[in-house]
Amino acid sequence: MNGIAGLGQMIRMVLRRDRIQLPIWILVIGMLPAGVASAFIGLYPTDAALRAAAVTIESNSAFVAFLGPVQSPTLGGLVVWRIGAALSVLVGIMSVLLVTRHTRAEEQTGRRELIGSTAIGRQAPLAAAVVVGLAANLVAGLLIVAGLLQAGLDVGGTMAFALAIVTVGWLFVGIAAFAAQVPDSSRTSNAVGMAVIGASFALRVAGDAGRASGAEWLSWISPIGLAARVGAFAGERWWPIVVLALLAVVLLVVSFAISDRRDVGSTLVPTRLGPAEAGPSLRSAWALGWRLQRGLAVTWTAAFLVFGLLLGAFADGFGALMDETPTLSDVITRLGGSSIFTNAYLASMLSVASGVAAAHGLQAVLRLRGEESDGHAEVILAGSVDRRSWVGSHLLFGAVVPVIDIVVFGAAMGLSFGISVGDLTQVFRVVGSALVYVPASWVMVGLALLVFGAIPRRSGLGWAALGVALILTLLGGALNLDQWLLDLSPFTHTPSLPGGAPGLLPVIVLLAVAGALAGSGLMAFGRRDLE
Amino acid sequence: MESVIEVHGLEKSFGSTVALNGLDLSVARGEVHGFLGPNGAGKSTTIRILLGLIRADGGSARVLEGDPWRDATELHKRLAYVPGDVALWPMLSGGEVIDLLGRMGGGIDGARKLSLIERFELDPTKKCKTYSKGNRQKVALIAALAANAELLILDEPTSGLDPLMEAEFGRVIKEDAGNGRTVLMASHILSEVEALCERVSIVRTGRIVESGTLDDLRHLTRTTISARLVSVPPDLGELNGVHDLAVDGTTVDFQVDQAALESALRAITAAGVISLVSRPPTLEELFLRHYQGASL
DSSP: OGGGTTHHHHHHHHHHHTTTHHHHHHHHHHHHHHHHHHHHHHHOOSHHHHHHHHHHHHTOHHHHHHHOOOSOSSHHHHHHHHHHHHHHHHHHHHHHHHHHHHTHHHHHHTHHHHHHTTTOOTTHHHHHHHHHHHHHHHHHHHHHHHHHHHTTOOHHHHHHHHHHHHHHHHHHHHHHHHHTTSSSSHHHHHHHHHHHHHHHHHHHHHHHHTGGGTOTHHHHTSHHHHHHTTOTTSSOOOHHHHHHHHHHHHHHHHHHHHHHHSOTTOOSSOOOOOOSSOOTTOOSHHHHHHHHHHHHHHHHHHHHHHHHHHHHHTHHHHHHHHHHOHHHHHHHHHHTOTHHHHHHHHHHHHHHHHHHHHHHHHHHHTHHHHHHHTTHHHHHHTSSOOHHHHHHHHHHHHHHHHHHHHHHHHHHHHHHHHHHHTOTTHHHHHHHHHHTTHHHHHHHHHHHHHHHHHOGGGTTHHHHHHHHHHHHHHHTTTTTOOHHHHTTSGGGGSOOTTTSOOOHHHHHHHHHHHHHHHHHHHHHHHHSOOO | OOEEEEEEEEEEEETTEEEEEEEEEEEETTOEEEEEOOTTSSHHHHHHHHTTSSOOSEEEEEETTBOTTTTHHHHHTSEEEEOSSOOOOTTSBHHHHHHHHHHHTTOBOHHHHHHHHHHTTOOTTSBGGGOOHHHHHHHHHHHHHTBOOSEEEEESTTTTOOHHHHHHHHHHHHHHHHTTOEEEEEESOHHHHHHHOSEEEEEETTEEEEEEEHHHHHHTSOEEEEEEESSOOTTGGGSTTEEEEEEETTEEEEEEOGGGHHHHHHHHHHHOEEEEEEEOOOHHHHHHHHHTTOOO
16 A cells, blocks of 8 residues: 555654654653552552542542542552543543644645655555554553552553553544544644543543432443543453454544545535625724634533533532442531532532633633734734734633633533532532632633743743643642642642632732733733744 | 835844844835845845834834834834735635725725725635635735725735736736835845836845935946947957957947946947947846845
8 A cells, every 4th residue: 555655754754843742741641650659659558558548539529520439449449540530631632632733734734735745645644643643652551551560560450551541542543533634724623632532531520420320321431431441450351442442443444534535635524605805893803813712712611511511410419429338428427418528529620620721711812822823913913903902802812711611610510410409509609619710720821921922932831831730730649749849730729619718818819920920921922023 | 205114224133143234225105115135135024123023123213204113003004014925814704804904904995905806806705724825915915905005015915926917916006106105015026126116125134235216226237238240349358347248250249337338339339330239237137246146
């Protein structure tokens, strides 16, 4: 098949272009399990301590919903429980970004056309992205195996866990390869991939949260949930791994079949004609900002609405689940009834939602950099548009969309929870709590604006900062990191509402930091050359 | 004569690369000014400073009697710009982009827009991502040419246009000049500049090396002479100011400096002239003279 002529060269090109970011991804993913294992060895040195830890975890609804149940009260079981879902999400994001970057993005910029004019085969660019994607997951898996064996865990469980993570990654390589065939912009391809990751995670959470009400099947239809069902270190089941790998193969075969038939640069969705004249409202940088951002904003909001409704519906199921466990009900009563579990559950869902909302805010504000490097900013600023208005036209979205996302999510969660317990005032309680989660995402948006204003070519640092902040907040505890490190993440400082102590000071400080960052970003951009 | 663009000693570096090194430029109201130079000479950098998109490191620049950096938004209501590399929003239609650019500037003349769309044969309902390079160029050109602007700044305006559209563009610019619009046109297409511009400035490695009307510039350089003579004067090649002499039987071809023109003509008339063609230097020759042997 000469469709893949020049595959070796294409693979070398992909590796060369990703020589910095890919190793970072692989190292982070590969080292995390060993890091968690060594932290847990320190925290729970004996079997008894491990069993006690597992019981404590099982009694915390937020933990179970967010990370799934502990399947075995051993070191391996706890490591898998703590890091499995996070690793699945990480390999998913790595795979989607990698494949899109080397397929649809290349077509969109026209570089694919240049490649197509050389002696490189029609399928070689896609094949190269897929091969590197599969290999990256495999290498990360090998690192996981090495790290966990080093920590003294048994071979069977280690292999099962690593294979589960690798095959989830492979499945997302397949999903991204498919998503690269359908729409005509890399932004949309990435969005499709990210949406599948988000949906997989949310379905898994809903499935685990709704176990008591028979909703566990939701977990089974999620790749991330399926990977968790491998049950590493808890009497391994191997068939979910086979299912994940088969799904990946099917998606890849379909993608290659489409790619073989379609024209370079074309899409399965035909492009419609537009109006010959601009509507009366399209008359300023602000209107253009709305036009460029609205599709994304509506999609995200809809996703937050759906997941909010889904996740809220099971908030009460948790209390029920807890009450059925006799050893736990004592503890629960002592701690103040099952409502504290419901609250902790709602709070942890809001916390995760605020991280995702920050990603949307970042995407909105970094549109500035996209517009600049695409050459659109030059055209706008050559018009009678001052720099602050132009930055404002996207910063507005960076600031507003996290609020809308979090409020919609909170309201939806409050509504479905309220309906399930017959108390609709829950909507106001949850929305009120949701608002305190906004400032932390604003800090990330402000930081991204500062990077854009001061060192535009390094705008990707905004994403790196969000990644680090989320890893610190979500995994910092498990890695037994020092408090000062955890404090670097703005999400660490958000009061844990509902249920926790409503501290006003951290919220004010976060707001001030966000304002200062955004202000400096705006000032820095006002002084610098457009690129 | 009122100056629309006045630039003195402009300097700009990007890291260790010096883009502008004391550039001077003066564009008078109502003229079509050619801004000539090879790739990387500093044309686009100058234009981006004039638009306040980047800031000069040194020197002064005035556009429409304002400061291009500080007064950018006010000035941009009075000028229109076509970038060298036209990038448009993929999901907007060409018609939408034309209107949007006009509205973000100083307004657009609707009737003129429609007539330009017709003259340039653009389909304004297509999404920008489906346009070819030439069609994207047309969108930017129509937006600029239909704008209510007193100054047009055009960076390589005809790149990607077919010859028919290039000619149409030339006609529109000539009409504009007749209507008193000032045009600064950066280009390296010499025939186009020669046909449209009254004055040119030639830039090389960040400095203006020549500036003036085409006639002025021609006086500074050599005239090409081809003649059939009765006999070839033996000392013609030795005359001061005669260059590139080629003798083929009794036919001679040579170039002569303006100052030596008279003595050269004397020499050949003394030898007896059967026929004579003299040609002023083309802009291309002018241009090449400045760049020949120069390390670009």
